[in-house]
Amino acid sequence: xxxxxxxxxxxxxxxxxxxxxxxxxxxxxxxxxxxxxxxxxxxxxxxxxxxxxxxxxxxxxxxxxxxxxxxxxxxxxxxxxxxxxxxxxxxxxxxxxxxxxxxxxxxxxxxxxxxxxxxxxxxxxxxxxxxxxxxxxxxxxxxxxxxxxxxxxxxxxxxxxxxxxxxxxxxxxxxxxx
Amino acid sequence: xxxxxxxxxxxxxxxxxxxxxxxxxxxxxxxxxxxxxxxxxxxxxxxxxxxxxxxxxxxxxxxxxxxxxxxxxxxxxxxxxxxxxxxxxxxxxxxxxxxxxxxxxxxxxxxxxxxxxxxxxxxxxxxxxxxxxxxxxxxxxxxxxxxxxxxxxxxxxxxxxxxxxxxxxxxxxxxxxxxxxxxxxxxxxxxxxxxxxxxxxxxxxxxxxxxxxxxxxxxxxxxxxxxxxxxxxxxxxxxxxxxxxxxxxxxxxxxxxxxxxxxxxxxxxxxxxxxxxxxxxxxxxxxxxxxxxxxxxxxxxxxxxxxxxxxxxxxxxxxxxxxxxxxxxxxxxxxxxxxxxxxxxxxxxxxxx
Numbered sequence: 001x002x003x004x005x006x007x008x009x010x011x012x013x014x015x016x017x018x019x020x021x022x023x024x025x026x027x028x029x030x031x032x033x034x035x036x037x038x039x040x041x042x043x044x045x046x047x048x049x050x051x052x053x054x055x056x057x058x059x060x061x062x063x064x065x066x067x068x069x070x071x072x073x074x075x076x077x078x079x080x081x082x083x084x085x086x087x088x089x090x091x092x093x094x095x096x097x098x099x100x101x102x103x104x105x106x107x108x109x110x111x112x113x114x115x116x117x118x119x120x121x122x123x124x125x126x127x128x129x130x131x132x133x134x135x136x137x138x139x140x141x142x143x144x145x146x147x148x149x150x151x152x153x154x155x156x157x158x159x160x161x162x163x164x165x166x167x168x169x170x171x172x173x174x175x176x177x178x
Numbered sequence: 179x180x181x182x183x184x185x186x187x188x189x190x191x192x193x194x195x196x197x198x199x200x201x202x203x204x205x206x207x208x209x210x211x212x213x214x215x216x217x218x219x220x221x222x223x224x225x226x227x228x229x230x231x232x233x234x235x236x237x238x239x240x241x242x243x244x245x246x247x248x249x250x251x252x253x254x255x256x257x258x259x260x261x262x263x264x265x266x267x268x269x270x271x272x273x274x275x276x277x278x279x280x281x282x283x284x285x286x287x288x289x290x291x292x293x294x295x296x297x298x299x300x301x302x303x304x305x306x307x308x309x310x311x312x313x314x315x316x317x318x319x320x321x322x323x324x325x326x327x328x329x330x331x332x333x334x335x336x337x338x339x340x341x342x343x344x345x346x347x348x349x350x351x352x353x354x355x356x357x358x359x360x361x362x363x364x365x366x367x368x369x370x371x372x373x374x375x376x377x378x379x380x381x382x383x384x385x386x387x388x389x390x391x392x393x394x395x396x397x398x399x400x401x402x403x404x405x406x407x408x409x410x411x412x413x414x415x416x417x418x419x420x421x422x423x424x425x426x427x428x429x430x431x432x433x434x435x436x437x438x439x440x441x442x443x444x445x446x447x448x449x450x451x452x453x454x455x456x457x458x459x460x461x462x463x464x465x466x467x468x469x470x471x472x473x474x475x476x477x478x479x480x481x482x483x484x485x486x487x488x489x490x491x492x493x494x495x496x497x498x499x500x501x502x503x504x505x506x507x508x509x510x511x512x513x514x515x516x517x518x519x520x521x522x523x524x525x526x527x528x529x530x531x
Contacts, residue, residue, distance in 0.1 A: 093346065095218040095222065118338060119341075119407060
């Protein structure tokens with residue numbers, strides 16, 4: 001049977017509509033049916049990335065990462081109220097605080113998706129200035145080790161002084177905030 | 179805000195057909211996902227909270243009049259379903275925003291190359307869409323807009339996890355870089371499936387024209403990064419750039435092979451496509467997309483003279499919402515096929531030699 005819309009392809013979608021006791025039958029191909037919106041009321045479960053990733057999660061603690069005990073109480077975000085069970089159904093977090101409340105379990109998911117749970121990219125300029133300095137210190141420590149290994153002690157001393165300076169800056173900043 | 183006369187039928191910058199490698203790369207897109215601290219993500223936020231995010235961005239825009247001189251706010255909830263669909267067909271907004279746009283706004287630059295979406299899946303999404311292969315340029319622009327917004331907004335950022343997003347697949351950099359590529363040579367020589375499946379091994383996703391869950395039509399694919407956490411933005415962009423170079427090389431080789439094997443055959447294919455497109459009275463979108471691809475290949479190989487801009491425009495104007503928008507009424511699929519054929523004939527008239 002050919003599609004009654006395009007008369008070109010095989011009809012694979014067969015619909016019976018009853019409107020005001022009038023029965024009508026439609027025979028359409030996949031394409032015409034979706035163009036007409038007849039597929040809208042979900043024959044085929046549409047693949048959704050959220051469902052897919054939430055499938056990687058678990059609620060019962062079967063796949064809890066090693067070393068993390070299965071939860072004895074319900075895990076819930078204090079800020080928005082989303083529970084971990086809800087998250088594993090929806091596949092989306094409720095607010096930025098959820099990341100803290102779902103902690104370790106979320107980290108293992110992130111590792112599965114991204115192969116890492118450690119951000120190395122951009123840091124916001126204004127709110128992240130302290131974090132940026134910390135990252136800089138980390139980079140400089142690595143450089144310091146390298147210089148020492150290469151026996152370039154003069155250079156190494158310079159870097160060491162810079163690190164001290166930056167560390168004081170971070171401490172000073174923290175005191176001010178208190 | 180422009181609420182009345184919504185003129186979306188103009189050209190977007192990406193359709194100009196300029197830019198490096200534009201014979202293979204149609205467009206480059208960078209999208210940054212950003213959220214504000216503590217306020218629930220849009221799907222959980224209350225109307226007041228959504229409204230608050232909009233007014234924060236609005237205030238910021240008013241304080242930076244010079245930067246945002248050519249931008250305009252649109253309330254997506256107040257646009258008709260058709261207008262929203264039209265925005266999607268032009269790749270300005272995501273399919274998701276067409277369906278669900280409660281208190282969602284967009285801040286759109288005049289040339290439609292920049293769009294800042296408010297209350298989509300995340301509180302704020304910055305999108306830059308350029309013609310040809312220019313991911314770096316798109317990134318630099320998105321990066322600078324991001325800095326500007328951050329001066330006033332408190333982003334949800336975690337030292338370990340980076341920018342926090344509604345979906346765990348975007349966390350970290352929040353960057354999605356994607357390229358729209360036309361690869362008819364690789365489809366004809368049947369290499370495409372092998373190459374595309376190899377892409378998934380280097381952390382890239384291949385999708386159809388309109389992103390997630392859409393099929394590949396007209397030999398156009400969209401490739402984008404899968405990983406957003408653990409790599410620097412520049413690494414993500416470089417990775418996709420390197421792969422794009424490879425794809426371009428392979429596609430060029432395939433096209434050259436086609437020419438060497440049978441110049442006449444390729445010219446015939448393009449000529450027939452032109453014949454059908456400039457004479458058909460009824461045409462479906464899938465057939466039209468395939469023929470436009472044939473025509474584009476003929477043009478790229480110098481077998482047919484045509485304006486690239488016209489072909490890029492055709493990709494958009496033959497879509498259902500666009501057709502209905504210019505006809506200013508709803509059309510059933512038969513009426514659309516007639517209208518599509520008429521529009522294509524008109525656009526090709528006088529454009530070929």
